[in-house]
Amino acid sequence: RTRGSHLERSRSPLQVGAELYGFAGYQADVEVIRLMMETLALSGLHHLQFELGHVGIYQSLVRQAGLNAQQEVTLFELLQRKAHTELVDFVDQSGINSAMQSMLLALPELCGDASVLATARHVLKAADEDVHEALETLDMIQKALNIHFPLLDVHLDLTELRGYHYKTGVVFAAFVSGFGREIARGGRYDQICKHAGESRPATGFSADLKVLARLGRKVRGQPEIKAIIAPASNDSELHVLIRDLRANGKIVIEAMPNQPIDKHPMGCTEKLVQNNGQWQIEPILN
Known part of the structure; x- marks a missing residue:
């Protein structure tokens, strides 16, 4: 198959x-x-x-x-x-x-x-x-x-x-x-x-x-529930962003230390990554 x-x-x-x-x-x-x-x-x-x-x-x-x-x-x-x-x-x-x-x-x-x-x-x-x-x-x-x-x-x-x-x-x-x-x-x-x-x-x-x-x-033609995974981090800006995303109805899962975030963990389709000091949402690619 x-x-x-x-x-x-x-x-x-x-x-x-x-x-x-x-x-x-x-x-x-x-x-x-x-x-x-x-x-x-x-x-x-x-x-x-x-x-x-x-x-x-x-x-x-x-x-x-x-x-x-x-x-x-x-x-x-x-x-x-x-x-x-x-x-x-x-x-x-x-x-x-x-x-x-x-x-x-x-x-x-x-x-x-x-x-x-x-x-x-x-x-x-x-x-x-x-x-x-x-x-x-x-x-x-x-x-x-x-x-x-x-x-x-x-x-x-x-x-x-x-x-x-x-x-x-x-x-x-x-x-x-x-x-x-x-x-x-x-x-x-x-x-x-x-x-x-x-x-x-x-x-x-x-x-x-x-x-x-x-x-x-x-x-049934219903859209898949999307979730975002965030890396384990003590960065205060990341946690502010996570709270804002959740307040706006987004599902955000915080990874455990050393847990990879780029292999569709727990069904997540997006991830939070830091680029040039800014936290951004990126798709998780196959």
Whole structure:
């Protein structure tokens, strides 16, 4: 996807989201996805692309193939890049059987609309039962989403491994045209509390409220709220100017010592700089 604008470059995100604990069924994932979609709608974001995957498919195939830790790292990286030629070379040299090779090589092609699931059941027919259970879960979820959000553009991707190292099942994300990354994401993480001696089913989503607010204003045609950042300084003239600007309705954020003021900090679009002994407002350039 293309790189987005400065809207996405928040160094201090304000997280919003929801979690549902204690139920392992796909219905909990559907409920969390519904909450996520309603949150985006309340932000004014309606024309979305929705991506759905299941990390359990990859995890099960890796176990079945008997890959070692280094091979797993290599496979993960190749799938994320969808590097077909390198993937062919990798499986050819991996020592795994031909049926397993065919399944791993098929993974990057298993993306698209709901018809992908039928294709996956066929090409992954030699996979362990965990894979077929995961495919059934994806089928149930996409059917439920079709009922709740019949106009939603659902894209299935069986190599979507966002959060692979802590997610345990379904993963999902929402995208909006013109923005370089997901605006909300989530998934299942049933083992998240295992280190504390308690392993409960869990699913949830998160988003950056600042990003949603800015995108929502953009969609509604409202001007972006502009803020000015001022450097950390004891200069009395600077502080007089800051008070005057605030008195006239301007938003001025005072930086902490050693904090840079030229990389869109906290969404600021302008900065106060001193030129020839005079404090002036200048735009923050990309």
